[in-house]
Amino acid sequence: MGLLSPWFLAGLAALALPVYFHLLRKHKSTPVPFSSLMFFERRQQSSIQHRRLQYLLLFSLRTLLLLLLVLAFAGPYLVTTQAASSGGRRLILVAIDNSFSMRRDGLMEEARRQARSIIGGLRPADRAQVISFNRQVSLLGDPTSDQAELRAAIESIRPGDSRSSLSDLVRALGSMARSAGGPVEVHILSDFQKTSMPSGFAELALPAGVTLVPHPLEAGKISNWAVESVVAPARVDDRGKAKITATVAGFHTEAADIRASLLINGKVIESKVGAVPAGGRAVLSFGPVDVPHGANRCEVRIDGGDSFPADDRFLFAMERSDPVRILLVHEGRDTRSPNYFRTALEAASEATFRLETRTPQELSAVSPASFGFVVLANVSSLPKDFEGTLERYVREGGALLVAVGPSAAARGTIPVAGGAVQESRYASRQGERFLLVDWVDGAHPSIESANRWEGIKFYQVFRTEIEGARLLARLSDQTPVFLEKPVGEGRVLVLASTLDNISNDFPLHASFVPFVEKTARYLTGLDETPGSLTVDAFYPLRRVGGRGGVAEVFDPQGRRLLDLAETTSAPGFIVASEGFYEVRRSNGRRELIAANADRRESDFEMIAAETLKLWQGTGEPSAQGGGALPSQTRRRPLWWPVLLAALLAALAESVVAARYLTVSKEGA
Amino acid sequence: MPEQRYLDPEILAGISGLDLLAKTVVEGFIAGLHRSPDFGFSQEFAEYRAYTEGDDLRHVDWNVFARTERCYLKRYRGETNTRLTLLVDASASMGYGSHRLTKLEYARFLAASLFYIAHRQRDAAGLIVFDDEVRNHLHPSSRHGQLMRLLHALERIELGERTDFERPFLHFQQFLFRPGIVAVISDFYEDPQKVVKTIEPLRFRGNELILFHVLDPAEIKPGFRQPVLLVDMESKDSMEVSPEYTEREYPARIDAHIEDLSSRAKRAGLDYCLLDTSRPLDHALREYLVLRQGRM
Numbered sequence: 001m002g003l004l005s006p007w008f009l010a011g012l013a014a015l016a017l018p019v020y021f022h023l024l025r026k027h028k029s030t031p032v033p034f035s036s037l038m039f040f041e042r043r044q045q046s047s048i049q050h051r052r053l054q055y056l057l058l059f060s061l062r063t064l065l066l067l068l069l070v071l072a073f074a075g076p077y078l079v080t081t082q083a084a085s086s087g088g089r090r091l092i093l094v095a096i097d098n099s100f101s102m103r104r105d106g107l108m109e110e111a112r113r114q115a116r117s118i119i120g121g122l123r124p125a126d127r128a129q130v131i132s133f134n135r136q137v138s139l140l141g142d143p144t145s146d147q148a149e150l151r152a153a154i155e156s157i158r159p160g161d162s163r164s165s166l167s168d169l170v171r172a173l174g175s176m177a178r179s180a181g182g183p184v185e186v187h188i189l190s191d192f193q194k195t196s197m198p199s200g201f202a203e204l205a206l207p208a209g210v211t212l213v214p215h216p217l218e219a220g221k222i223s224n225w226a227v228e229s230v231v232a233p234a235r236v237d238d239r240g241k242a243k244i245t246a247t248v249a250g251f252h253t254e255a256a257d258i259r260a261s262l263l264i265n266g267k268v269i270e271s272k273v274g275a276v277p278a279g280g281r282a283v284l285s286f287g288p289v290d291v292p293h294g295a296n297r298c299e300v301r302i303d304g305g306d307s308f309p310a311d312d313r314f315l316f317a318m319e320r321s322d323p324v325r326i327l328l329v330h331e332g333r334d335t336r337s338p339n340y341f342r343t344a345l346e347a348a349s350e351a352t353f354r355l356e357t358r359t360p361q362e363l364s365a366v367s368p369a370s371f372g373f374v375v376l377a378n379v380s381s382l383p384k385d386f387e388g389t390l391e392r393y394v395r396e397g398g399a400l401l402v403a404v405g406p407s408a409a410a411r412g413t414i415p416v417a418g419g420a421v422q423e424s425r426y427a428s429r430q431g432e433r434f435l436l437v438d439w440v441d442g443a444h445p446s447i448e449s450a451n452r453w454e455g456i457k458f459y460q461v462f463r464t465e466i467e468g469a470r471l472l473a474r475l476s477d478q479t480p481v482f483l484e485k486p487v488g489e490g491r492v493l494v495l496a497s498t499l500d501n502i503s504n505d506f507p508l509h510a511s512f513v514p515f516v517e518k519t520a521r522y523l524t525g526l527d528e529t530p531g532s533l534t535v536d537a538f539y540p541l542r543r544v545g546g547r548g549g550v551a552e553v554f555d556p557q558g559r560r561l562l563d564l565a566e567t568t569s570a571p572g573f574i575v576a577s578e579g580f581y582e583v584r585r586s587n588g589r590r591e592l593i594a595a596n597a598d599r600r601e602s603d604f605e606m607i608a609a610e611t612l613k614l615w616q617g618t619g620e621p622s623a624q625g626g627g628a629l630p631s632q633t634r635r636r637p638l639w640w641p642v643l644l645a646a647l648l649a650a651l652a653e654s655v656v657a658a659r660y661l662t663v664s665k666e667g668a
Numbered sequence: 669m670p671e672q673r674y675l676d677p678e679i680l681a682g683i684s685g686l687d688l689l690a691k692t693v694v695e696g697f698i699a700g701l702h703r704s705p706d707f708g709f710s711q712e713f714a715e716y717r718a719y720t721e722g723d724d725l726r727h728v729d730w731n732v733f734a735r736t737e738r739c740y741l742k743r744y745r746g747e748t749n750t751r752l753t754l755l756v757d758a759s760a761s762m763g764y765g766s767h768r769l770t771k772l773e774y775a776r777f778l779a780a781s782l783f784y785i786a787h788r789q790r791d792a793a794g795l796i797v798f799d800d801e802v803r804n805h806l807h808p809s810s811r812h813g814q815l816m817r818l819l820h821a822l823e824r825i826e827l828g829e830r831t832d833f834e835r836p837f838l839h840f841q842q843f844l845f846r847p848g849i850v851a852v853i854s855d856f857y858e859d860p861q862k863v864v865k866t867i868e869p870l871r872f873r874g875n876e877l878i879l880f881h882v883l884d885p886a887e888i889k890p891g892f893r894q895p896v897l898l899v900d901m902e903s904k905d906s907m908e909v910s911p912e913y914t915e916r917e918y919p920a921r922i923d924a925h926i927e928d929l930s931s932r933a934k935r936a937g938l939d940y941c942l943l944d945t946s947r948p949l950d951h952a953l954r955e956y957l958v959l960r961q962g963r964m
Binding site: 030031032033034035036037038039040041 | 761762763764771855857884887890896897898899900901902903905906907909913917918921922925
């Protein structure tokens with residue numbers, strides 16, 4: 001017998017109320033005048049005591065009612081012992097940690113040996129199941145009594161590159177216990193890293209019917225060096241120079257000078273020595289180094305290594321490519337738009353982009369697919385072939401920036417994005433009448449560094465109606481001035497004014513340069529490819545709901561990760577192991593992604609034995625050492641029968657109180 | 669005769685003025701009788717009596733004188749007058765009432781009704797109000813205006829202290845030198861032996877005595893359902909009383925008291941009439957008229 005919430009017993013103080021009202025409070029009677037007491041006798045003066053005796057039943061019922069209510073809130077339970085076999089056959093779960101830290105020498109072998117020992121000790125009636133866990137739990141077969149099958153499952157476990165998470169394991173145990181239909185005994189074989197603990201201990205609470213038997217695997221030495229992180233540009237411009245900084249961390253180590261090298265495509269480029277304090281970190285800077293053309297497999301590696309070499313290197317990818325070509329289409333008479341756009345682009349990133357300008361008449365032999373994105377600067381008409389090609393290009397992942405001016409308004413519709421130009425809002429530059437930006441979406445990449453377009457004067461804007469477009473900027477008269485519409489896999493940005501410093505003075509503002517640069521980076525997708533990812537991260541292949549362009553993915557071993565259907569529809573993939581992943585897109589573009597194990601796995605400090613014991617205590621009491629469980633104890637909650645008794649007491653109290661406390665006419 | 673023909677005491681309590689009340693009660697009561705008790709104005713022959721000196725010559729039967737040459741007086745029923753003296757107890761206990769009417773108010777109504785009857789019959793009527801001593805005394809008289817004086821005296825009655833029969837009775841025995849009807853209206857919270865012993869000597873002077881024992885229904889059967897603290901209205905003593913006692917023992921004791929008083933009164937030649945204040949007055953009036961008729 002026990003109480004789940006014993007602090008509710010403080011409510012017993014309420015018992016003082018009936019005690020006060022029934023026993024302590026002085027009785028007061030209202031005198032009733034009577035003609036003569038000639039026929040009454042003094043011996044009847046014990047009536048007060050008589051009445052008190054009558055009220056004792058009421059007092060008892062009220063006290064009992066309060067007592068039962070307090071007890072019900074305190075959550076009483078009865079510990080009952082139940083034979084293990086009575087609720088179904090016992091299931092022994094052997095959970096082996098196969099996280100990155102289990103790559104340490106001999107650790108996985110020790111886990112397998114202990115697992116085999118547990119399997120060997122099974123009783124004939126027991127069933128067992130082998131599971132491996134890191135961030136995810138994998139079931140290696142169904143529950144069985146077949147020793148050979150279980151041993152084969154144990155032997156198949158290999159350490160991976162994921163990090164271990166005990167909270168995810170506990171969640172999985174909950175569903176397994178529910179489906180087991182009987183008592184479950186979990187043997188966890190793990191190095192029990194402190195970093196695998198969840199932030200809240202409550203997440204480790206074992207589900208009902210689950211008994212935990214931890215088997216901590218100790219590798220002895222816990223000091224470890226690791227390259228914790230590397231900061232390097234994912235894309236290097238045509239000049240090919242890059243600066244790289246690496247952080248070397250020591251976990252439970254003495255102070256030491258650590259030498260690390262930068263390798264590009266397997267060749268040592270540069271080595272550096274850093275003084276790492278005891279249990280601290282050191283930052284090593286490399287470069288500027290020449291980065292070869294194309295996608296490069298790079299790594300920073302600690303020279304000499306330690307007892308756990310798996311985390312002594314950090315992989316990352318750098319791509320040096322030719323400048324991204326940008327096509328700007330403009331009317332022949334409009335020479336200002338290309339000039340302003342080019343100047344802004346070159347001022348921002350000289351070698352990253354290369355602008356090529358064409359008039360509509362020169363577009364017949366031009367394919368948009370060879371450009372990073374296309375700019376239509378107030379173009380009145382496009383060749384039909386080019387317009388179709390342009391739409392296909394955008395749908396397959398290309399990008400388009402449309403500046404709508406008087407010429408484009410004459411056309412009436414917006415190319416690719418659809419929608420119509422409704423009207424022209426002209427404010428007259430000569431009259432110094434203009435419109436200012438009233439609201440911008442500051443989170444959009446094109447705008448976030450452009451000082452919110454403050455002070456830009458718009459003399460002429462064109463109200464456009466584009467279905468499904470996202471509003472990015474609005475003028476003070478509520479006219480949308482900058483919009484974005486996704487088209488297929490690509491995107492179209494629409495500026496409802498021109499880039500020529502006629503309809504507005506935007507090109508003269510300082511915010512024009514970051515606007516052009518960020519827009520170019522956004523539309524070419526240069527900022528979207530990270531240099532490196534952590535194992536278990538998700539790499540998106542296409543936008544939400546997107547479909548179309550083919551994207552093939554190759555894992556670090558060069559195997560295709562996606563089947564044919566998935567190459568056209570999969571939104572992305574999970575980076576499951578360390579190494580370089582390669583994504584090949586239908587437009588010929590190649591993306592190289594480096595994956596590294598979570599560096600929290602490099603800290604081998606174990607969970608304290610007391611914490612493990614506490615964790616065991618959250619579940620049912622268990623037999624130590626993985627021995628047979630003779631019986632299973634259960635907590636049977638008793639709050640509802642207590643509450644029922646309280647209800648009955650309340651009913652009885654009402655009846656008795658109605659009998660005693662009815663105001664009688666004579667007594668009034 | 670069904671009792672509901674008479675006015676309920678609580679309705680009487682709503683009538684302002686004892687004269688109107690007495691007239692209402694008595695006229696209603698008389699209308700129900702088979703034979704009119706209006707002796708004074710009846711032409712029914714009662715008796716002949718020889719003329720004696722001093723008799724009123726107007727009552728001489730001259731026809732008899734013509735035949736017999738003797739003077740006889742012809743008497744009718746209404747000419748047999750008597751004296752009515754009411755002794756009204758005004759002690760504090762008479763102020764008790766479990767409903768709208770207290771015992772004293774009931775006694776007032778009864779006294780007023782009896783005075784009205786006496787007035788109609790040309791009987792002399794007088795009043796003595798007492799508690800532990802005589803509070804008011806109006807000599808019996810049949811003079812004009814006596815009824816209003818009596819009613820006025822009744823209205824002025826105020827509750828006094830405790831009841832003591834000895835002192836007031838010794839006091840007013842000296843006024844009752846002429847025989848008549850003496851009615852005592854009281855709740856008789858006294859030893860029956862003492863009551864009868866005190867009142868009995870009045871009968872020796874030729875008086876017809878009647879005891880109107882006025883009790884509230886709650887005094888006969890209290891019916892308390894829970895313990896109560898009772899306060900004696902005369903002595904101011906208090907006592908906690910349990911409902912069991914009032915239900916079992918008290919009724920037996922009050923019944924024994926009534927029975928004792930009744931039997932002792934009858935043994936002493938006194939008429940006894942128990943009156944419940946929740947019942948109409950006709951019972952008391954009938955008792956009085958029977959007694960009155962017996963005196964003629």
